Amino acid sequence: MKTLNDFNFENKKALIRVDFNVPLNDKFEVTDATRIVSAKPTIIKILEDGGSCILMSHLGRPKGFQDEFSLKHIAAKVSDILGVEVKFVTDCIGTKAEEAAANLQPGEVLLLENLRFYKEETAGDKDFAEKLSKLGDIYVNDAFGTAHRAHASTTIVAQFFEGRKCFGNLLAQEIESINKVMETGEKPVLAILGGAKVSSKITIIENILDKVDHLIIGGGMAFTFVKAQGGKIGNSICEDDKMPLALDILKQAKEKNVQIHIPVDTIAADDFSNDANTQTVDINEIPDGWEGVDAGPKSRAQFHDVVMQCKTILWNGPLGVFEMESFAQGTIELGNSIAEATKNGAFSLVGGGDSVAAVKQFGFENKVSYVSTGGGAMLESLEGKTLPGIAAILE
Numbered sequence: 001m002k003t004l005n006d007f008n009f010e011n012k013k014a015l016i017r018v019d020f021n022v023p024l025n026d027k028f029e030v031t032d033a034t035r036i037v038s039a040k041p042t043i044i045k046i047l048e049d050g051g052s053c054i055l056m057s058h059l060g061r062p063k064g065f066q067d068e069f070s071l072k073h074i075a076a077k078v079s080d081i082l083g084v085e086v087k088f089v090t091d092c093i094g095t096k097a098e099e100a101a102a103n104l105q106p107g108e109v110l111l112l113e114n115l116r117f118y119k120e121e122t123a124g125d126k127d128f129a130e131k132l133s134k135l136g137d138i139y140v141n142d143a144f145g146t147a148h149r150a151h152a153s154t155t156i157v158a159q160f161f162e163g164r165k166c167f168g169n170l171l172a173q174e175i176e177s178i179n180k181v182m183e184t185g186e187k188p189v190l191a192i193l194g195g196a197k198v199s200s201k202i203t204i205i206e207n208i209l210d211k212v213d214h215l216i217i218g219g220g221m222a223f224t225f226v227k228a229q230g231g232k233i234g235n236s237i238c239e240d241d242k243m244p245l246a247l248d249i250l251k252q253a254k255e256k257n258v259q260i261h262i263p264v265d266t267i268a269a270d271d272f273s274n275d276a277n278t279q280t281v282d283i284n285e286i287p288d289g290w291e292g293v294d295a296g297p298k299s300r301a302q303f304h305d306v307v308m309q310c311k312t313i314l315w316n317g318p319l320g321v322f323e324m325e326s327f328a329q330g331t332i333e334l335g336n337s338i339a340e341a342t343k344n345g346a347f348s349l350v351g352g353g354d355s356v357a358a359v360k361q362f363g364f365e366n367k368v369s370y371v372s373t374g375g376g377a378m379l380e381s382l383e384g385k386t387l388p389g390i391a392a393i394l395e
Contacts, residue, residue, distance in 0.1 A: 001167065001172070001175070001393075001394065002165065002166040002167065002393065003166055003167050003168075003169070003172045004042060004045050004046070004140070004166060004167075004168060004169060004172075006166055007138055007164075007166060008049060009045075009046045009049035009050065009051030009138065010049055010050035010051060010106070011050060011051065011106055012049075012051045012052075012137040012138055013051065013052050013053075013054055013101060013104060013135070013136045013137045013138075014046045014051055014052070014053050014054065014136055014137070014138050014139075014140050015054045015056065015132065015133070015135050015136025015137075015138070015139050015140070015157075016039075016042065016043065016046075016053055016054065016055050016056070016140040016141075016142055016168060017056055017057070017139075017140070017141045017142065017143045017146070017153050017154055017157075017389075018035075018036075018039045018042075018055050018056070018057050018142055018143055018168075019035050019039070019057060019142075019143035019144065019145040019146055019373065019374075020035055020036055020039070020055070020057035020059065020071065020074060020078070021035065021057065021058055021059055021060065021145065021146075022034075022035050022036060022059070022074060024073060024074075028068070028073040029077075030074055030077045033077060033081060034360075034373070035145070035373060036074070036077065036078055036081050037081055038170050038373055039055075039142055039168070039170060040081060040082060041169045041170070042140065042142045042168035042169045042170060043055070043082060043109065044082070045169065046140075047084065047106075047107055047109070050106045050107070051106060052104045052105060052106055052107065052108045052109065052110070053108075053109045053110070054101050054104065054109075054110045054112065054135050054136050055078075055086075055109065055110065055111045055112065056092060056112045056115055056132065056153050057071065057111075057112075057114070057115065057143070058114055058115045058116040058121065058146070058153075059071055059074070059114050059116070060114075060116070061116065062114060062116055062117055064117060064119075065117045066117075069114050069116070069117070070090075070113065070114060071088070071111055071112070071113055071114050072088050072090070072113075074111075075088040075111050078109075078111060082109060084107075084108075084109050085109075086109045086110070086111050087100065087104070087108065087109065087110045087111070088110075088111045088113075089110060089111070089112055089113060090113050091112070091113050092112035092113050092114070092115050092117070092118070092132065093118070093128065093131035093132060094131065097112055097113075097135060098134060098135065101134075101135040101136070112135075115151075115152070115153050120152060121151055121152045121153060122149070122151055122152075123152070124150045124151055124152050124155065124156050125152055125156070126152075126156055126159075128152045128156075129152040129153070129156035129157040129159070129160065130157075130160055132152065132153060132157050133157050133160035133161065137164065138161065138164045138165065138166070139157060139158055139160075139161040139164065139165040139166075140165070140166055140167070140168045141154065141158070141165070141166075141167060141168060141171055141389055141390075141392070141393055142167070142168025142169065142170045142171050143171070143389070144170060144171050144174040144372070144373050144374040144377050144378075144389075145373055145374040145375070145376075145377060146374075146377070146389060147171065147174075147374065147377045147387040147388070147389030147390050148374070148376050148377040148380045148381075148385075148387045148388070148389070149388065149389070150388040150389075154388070154389040154392070155388040155389050155391075155392040156392075158392035158393060158395070159392070165392075165393050166393065167390075167393055170373065171389075171390075173370065174372060174373065174374065174377075174378075175390065177349045177369070177370040177372065178349070178372075178378070178381045178382070180312060180347055180349070181211070181312055181314045181347075181349050181382075182208070182211050182381075182382070182384075183211075185311070185312030185347060186311035186312055186347070187213055187311060187312070188213035188214060188309060188310045188311060188312075189211060189212045189213050189214070189310065189311070189312040189313075189314075190212060190213065190214040190215070190216065190306060190307065190310035190312070190313045190314070191208050191211075191212045191214070191215050191216070191313075191314045191316070192215075192216040192218065192303075192307075192313070192314065192315045192316065192317070192334065193205065193215065193216070193217055193218070193219075193221070193316055193317050194217075194218040194219030194221070194316070194317030194318045194319050194331075194354075194355070195219045195220065195221060195316075195317035195318065195352075195354060196219060196220035196221060196237055197220065197221055197237075197239060198221045198224045198225075198239055198242045198245065198246060199239055199242055201221065201316075201317070202242075202245065203383040203384075204316070204379065204382045204383050205249055206249075206252075207382065207383050207384040208314075208382065209249075209252055209253055209256050209258055210256065212258055212314075213257075213258060213259065213310070214258070214259050214260075214261065214306055214310060215253065215258055215259070215260050215261070216260075216261045216303055216306060217260060217261070217262050218262075218263060218295055218299075218303075218317070218318075218319040218320075218330070218334075219317050219318055219319055219320065220236070220237040220292075221239075221317075222262050222263050222283070222292075223236040223237055223238045223292060224238050224239050224240075224242050224243060224246050225246045225249075225250070225262050226262065226283050226284060227240075227243060228243035228244070228246040228247050229247070229250075230284075231283060231284035231285075231286075232284060232285055232286055232287075233283075233286050233292065234268065234286035234287055234288050234289065234290040234291055234292070235286075235288070235289060235290060235291040236266075236268075236286055236291045236292040237291070259306075261302065261303065261306055262283070263283050263292075263295045263296065263299035263319075264282070264283055264296070264298050264299050264302065265280055265281065265282055265283055265295075265296030265297065265298045265299055266280070266281060266283045266286065266292035266293070266294065266295065266296045266299070267279075267280055267292070267293055267294040267295070267296055267320070267327060267329075267330070268280070268281050268286050268287070268290040268291060268292055268293070269290065269291060269293045269326075269327070270289060270290055272291065272293070272321075273324075274324040274325060274326050274327075275326075276293075276326070278293075278326065280296045280297065281296075283296070283299075293320055293321045293324075293326075293327040294319065294320030294321065294327040294328070294329060294330040294331075295319040295320060295330030295334075296330075299319075299330070300329075300330055300333045300334070303319075303333075303334060303337065304333070304337040307334070307337040307338055307340075307341050308337065308340070308341055308344075310341065310346060311345070311346050311347070312346065312347050313338055313341060313342075313346055313347070313348040313349070314348075314349050314351070314382075315334070315338060315348065315349070315350045315351075315355050315368075316350075316351055316352040316355055316378075316379075316382070317352060317354055317355055318330075318331040318354050318355060318358050319331045319334055322354075322358050322361070328362075331358050331362070332362050335358065335359065335362055335364040335367075338350075338364070338367075338368055339364055339367035339368065342367060342368050342369055343367070346369075347369045347370075348368040348369045348370070349368075349369060349370050349372065350364075350368050350370070350371045350372065351371075351372030351374070351375070351378035351379075351382075352372075352375055352378060352379060356371055356372065356375070359371055377389075
């Protein structure tokens with residue numbers, strides 16, 4: 001696996017695929033710069049070597065050239081974060097881009113216009129990728145968030161850099177973190193899967209049953225398991241058609257000596273609203289007209305004990321409707337448990353949109369070992385798929 005440390009970038013132009021698909025407000029100001037900050041170590045390393053950086057990214061889902069999706073809106077923010085003035089060019093291929101790249105001096109950074117202004121980018125067009133490849137000497141992929149897409153800039157362009165391509169720091173860290181959970185992690189290994197639906201996590205569960213010692217199933221998906229085993233779940237979310245699958249997962253886990261932990265009690269609400277009436281009930285005895293919206297106190301205590309005995313922890317998905325303050329406590333307490341285990345030496349990886357949002361919202365970002373930057377890419381890695389953006393560098 002080639003990384004930045006395998007190259008000397010002195011007098012070289014690094015063509016770097018970054019993921020600067022950041023949220024903007026109506027004044028085109030960046031409201032969350034995490035992805036830009038995450039790319040900084042890679043860019044700074046190359047500049048310190050005496051190289052220059054040509055940054056390519058997408059922003060949103062534009063239909064052709066749309067000013068609101070122009071990367072010019074973020075150039076100043078990127079400059080602030082890097083501490084280097086970032087030059088911007090109004091195209092990503094062709095004469096303008098080639099001239100701007102050719103004129104770039106060591107220590108300078110150039111940001112190209114939005115790749116997705118060209119439909120050839122998402123189509124994985126080879127000619128488009130070749131045009132991009134003319135801009136740099138070494139190709140660096142540092143965009144984990146798009147590594148599961150076989151787009152021109154994430155996968156196809158690597159074909160034109162044989163022996164001159166590597167992973168950036170961020171992408172290398174993502175690969176190593178997932179590898180720690182799936183392959184090399186110290187035992188016992190725990191996976192915590194939450195969220196609404198079993199169907200969205202089936203392939204992950206089936207893939208990780210061979211890798212983990214404990215599996216906590218929380219959030220809305222737990223009710224499918226509860227009902228499948230004969231529990232009364234009231235109006236709680238449930239995928240009835242997935243109940244046979246839930247029973248099969250429990251059977252497989254038993255055969256593989258994996259301990260599955262499902263909530264034993266729940267906070268039930270009489271309405272899907274922050275102001276609903278609530279009661280704590282046994283998870284198998286939720287009254288009609290009520291729905292489970294968060295893990296109950298007994299479940300939280302049990303989950304805490306499981307977390308504290310594990311050395312490698314994957315967290316994907318919240319334990320309740322954490323977006324509503326009244327139903328966030330289970331997720332917050334789980335975060336506290338994982339933070340404590342991490343402090344005691346466990347390795348903890350958080351990934352997937354909702355759990356990352358929860359970690360940021362409740363201040364756990366610096367209390368876990370690693371927070372993944374890629375939602376879909378992270379999930380596909382956990383499903384055991386080889387991501388095209390990663391395979392392209394390894395080839």
